[in-house]
Amino acid sequence: MRRPRLVSKVCEKVSQVVEERARAGEIVLTLGGDHSLGMATIGGTIEAHPDLCVLWIDAHADINTPETTDLGWLHGMPVSFLLGLSQMPEYAWTKGRLHPSRIAYIGLRDIEAGEKATLKKHGIKAFSMHHVDKFGITKVVEMALDAVNPGRDRPIHLSFDIDALDPSIAPSTGTPVRGGLTFREGRYICEAVAETGRLVAMDMVEVNPSLTDPADPISAQRTVATACALIRSALGENLL
Ligand SMILES: NC(=[NH2+])NCCC[C@H](N)C(=O)O
Numbered sequence: 001m002r003r004p005r006l007v008s009k010v011c012e013k014v015s016q017v018v019e020e021r022a023r024a025g026e027i028v029l030t031l032g033g034d035h036s037l038g039m040a041t042i043g044g045t046i047e048a049h050p051d052l053c054v055l056w057i058d059a060h061a062d063i064n065t066p067e068t069t070d071l072g073w074l075h076g077m078p079v080s081f082l083l084g085l086s087q088m089p090e091y092a093w094t095k096g097r098l099h100p101s102r103i104a105y106i107g108l109r110d111i112e113a114g115e116k117a118t119l120k121k122h123g124i125k126a127f128s129m130h131h132v133d134k135f136g137i138t139k140v141v142e143m144a145l146d147a148v149n150p151g152r153d154r155p156i157h158l159s160f161d162i163d164a165l166d167p168s169i170a171p172s173t174g175t176p177v178r179g180g181l182t183f184r185e186g187r188y189i190c191e192a193v194a195e196t197g198r199l200v201a202m203d204m205v206e207v208n209p210s211l212t213d214p215a216d217p218i219s220a221q222r223t224v225a226t227a228c229a230l231i232r233s234a235l236g237e238n239l240l
Pocket residue numbers: 034035036060062064069070071072073075076077110112161163174175206
């Protein structure tokens with residue numbers, strides 16, 4: 001495991017602040033930073049909104065446990081902590097409150113064998129890029145919401161990893177994977193969530209402007225501009 005104590009300390013603090021702001025009735029926006037933050041933000045939001053559901057938009061499932069991880073990076077594990085599948089003394093503060101039926105993924109295309117088994121075992125709704133190609137983004141978002149929020153009455157936490165998008169649109173990120181969502185598909189997800197009127201929290205993570213491609217000097221700017229557009233859409237900006 002890489003830097004487990006530091007990540008735990010940061011996440012525990014972030015979690016407390018998110019919980020406080022969510023309890024005050026605010027929409028909580030967290031900018032990251034790596035996706036280990038998801039255990040903090042969702043862990044905090046669910047304390048304030050126990051009937052919370054989560055849309056996790058990502059190229060990766062981030063559901064490794066300390067036992068299944070190859071490289072030990074904690075940004076590949078937050079969902080396992082949220083579901084209570086990972087336990088470590090440093091992470092005793094994570095309460096594992098999220099039920100597997102309350103999270104759905106969109107955008108997956110780089111999943112390890114152990115993660116696949118975990119998704120299957122817990123019956124977690126996951127829409128890969130194959131599903132986006134097959135059904136179109138409109139249908140995929142509808143199916144994801146039908147799974148976790150059938151009455152559209154539950155508060156929604158949108159955890160958006162910028163690497164869900166194709167690296168041509170969002171190159172400045174640590175673990176890019178080709179074959180991702182288009183800009184419009186990413187934005188459509190955010191618009192559809194805004195339309196429900198149930199957004200209570202959003203994460204925009206894995207935006208790393210220090211990863212600039214020397215052959216593409218505005219790659220960082222492009223990534224940041226994309227992230228900002230997604231956030232504006234989720235918060236209700238309309239095209240018309
Ligand atoms: N949030 C992310 N970018 N996660 C990437 C995870 C990559 C890989 N599956 C791992 O566990 O290390």
